[in-house]
Amino acid sequence: MLHEITFTVNGDPYTLAVYSQQTLLKVLREKLGLTGTKIGCENGECGACTVLWDGEPVNSCLVLAVEANGHAIETVEGMSVGGELHPLQKAFIEHNAVQCGFCTPGMLMSAKSLLARNPQPTELEVREALVGNLCRCTGYVRIVDAVLDVAKNQ
Amino acid sequence: MRQFDYYQPKNFAEAFELLLLPGKVVMPLAGTTDIIPMAREERIAPDVVVDIKSLPGMREIKETEDGLLIGAAVRMSELASSPLVREYAAVLAEGAATVGHVQVRNRATLGGNMCTASPAGDTFPALLVLEAEALLRSVDGERSVPVSEFFQGPRRTALKKGELLVGVMLPKLAGAQGHYAKLSRRKAADLTLVGVAALAVPAGKGYDWRLALGAVAPTPVRVPEAEKILAQGYDATAIEKAALAAHAACSPLDDIRSSAEYRREMVVNITQRVIGQVIEKLV
Numbered sequence: 531m532l533h534e535i536t537f538t539v540n541g542d543p544y545t546l547a548v549y550s551q552q553t554l555l556k557v558l559r560e561k562l563g564l565t566g567t568k569i570g571c572e573n574g575e576c577g578a579c580t581v582l583w584d585g586e587p588v589n590s591c592l593v594l595a596v597e598a599n600g601h602a603i604e605t606v607e608g609m610s611v612g613g614e615l616h617p618l619q620k621a622f623i624e625h626n627a628v629q630c631g632f633c634t635p636g637m638l639m640s641a642k643s644l645l646a647r648n649p650q651p652t653e654l655e656v657r658e659a660l661v662g663n664l665c666r667c668t669g670y671v672r673i674v675d676a677v678l679d680v681a682k683n684q
Numbered sequence: 685m686r687q688f689d690y691y692q693p694k695n696f697a698e699a700f701e702l703l704l705l706p707g708k709v710v711m712p713l714a715g716t717t718d719i720i721p722m723a724r725e726e727r728i729a730p731d732v733v734v735d736i737k738s739l740p741g742m743r744e745i746k747e748t749e750d751g752l753l754i755g756a757a758v759r760m761s762e763l764a765s766s767p768l769v770r771e772y773a774a775v776l777a778e779g780a781a782t783v784g785h786v787q788v789r790n791r792a793t794l795g796g797n798m799c800t801a802s803p804a805g806d807t808f809p810a811l812l813v814l815e816a817e818a819l820l821r822s823v824d825g826e827r828s829v830p831v832s833e834f835f836q837g838p839r840r841t842a843l844k845k846g847e848l849l850v851g852v853m854l855p856k857l858a859g860a861q862g863h864y865a866k867l868s869r870r871k872a873a874d875l876t877l878v879g880v881a882a883l884a885v886p887a888g889k890g891y892d893w894r895l896a897l898g899a900v901a902p903t904p905v906r907v908p909e910a911e912k913i914l915a916q917g918y919d920a921t922a923i924e925k926a927a928l929a930a931h932a933a934c935s936p937l938d939d940i941r942s943s944a945e946y947r948r949e950m951v952v953n954i955t956q957r958v959i960g961q962v963i964e965k966l967v
Contacts, residue, residue: 662785
């Protein structure tokens with residue numbers, strides 16, 4: 531069944547036709563070409579597909595695209611403004627919080643949502659906010675350091 | 685993923701009409717954290733899915749004369765942070781806060797968790813000790829079922845065809861203190877090996893105790909033997925006896941996550957810890 535949905539992605543309005551069974555993840559990547567959001571486990575375990583839904587992190591692999599009608603979605607592509615990287619992106623680079631990079635978009639989304647609701651998190655709060663984002667390279671320490679650094683300097 | 689048709693009814697009449705579509709496999713959905721992976725793995729094959737989140741009352745947390753009414757589509761993150769739930773049913777807020785991880789809690793709902801009815805559901809021991817009532821609605825009207833009767837086995841509930849879980853009613857328990865804790869291999873995003881909820885409800889000069897276990901039997905279970913022991917007093921010896929009663933009441937499985945023996949031993953430890961936490965809140 532086809533549905534017409536209207537929603538925003540990174541502030542840009544879209545009206546699209548989506549099938550009932552299509553996930554938001556597939557629509558972002560395949561219809562809008564926003565491949566920064568990664569396909570990982572497709573089971574809600576790895577967090578590589580994390581996007582912000584009205585500001586809250588969700589696994590886009592576990593959401594039907596049709597449900598996004600009327601909502602505001604943010605992806606990693608929306609983080610930099612006018613070519614200027616977001617402070618979190620800069621901090622990830624400075625702290626070498628990226629190796630293969632596959633988990634990074636999801637990590638950034640979860641971290642951005644955390645700092646929006648809690649600008650001065652403790653280390654434990656950072657770890658709790660990122661618990662649904664798996665990284666197989668860095669060991670997490672540099673990622674946590676990068677987020678804390680942004681909190682300290684904002 | 686196999687094709688299905690999605691509907692988002694705005695009223696119950698429309699929802700029940702969809703649920704009773706002849707010749708179709710129709711499934712209600714809420715947070716989709718269970719239904720999408722299951723559909724992808726072809727463990728379920730719905731023809732029609734009915735999004736119940738827009739039905740009246742489904743997303744509300746409301747104080748009534750009888751208690752606290754929680755709509756079936758209230759999300760785990762909302763349960764965990766709701767001032768009303770924290771005031772009247774902190775043990776349920778604690779259970780909800782341990783489900784999955786942030787992204788899952790922002791989508792998964794109390795009603796979805798209950799209808800999935802995994803023996804390891806983290807909100808169920810709390811619902812049992814709170815003696816919550818499940819509110820079920822169909823074209824024939826509404827009925828309420830004690831949560832202890834709602835769960836009938838692994839992934840089996842009291843819901844009949846065409847019936848929807850619309851919420852739970854939590855009776856108000858003045859001065860009650862509770863706690864939920866669980867054990868899992870990882871600290872998050874893992875299935876629970878042992879979950880324990882305890883609640884002390886003021887009664888006369890002392891307390892009535894309620895204790896429930898999750899993930900160690902085909903359904904979440906109360907442990908009346910332990911409750912009787914604690915009602916007589918809750919010194920160290922009583923706590924140990926109560927924990928041993930919990931050990932005797934459980935029937936865990938061996939699986940990839942843990943042996944049954946380990947789960948049973950950990951029931952003793954977690955039960956003692958949880959009772960201790962409740963006692964700290966009493967004094």
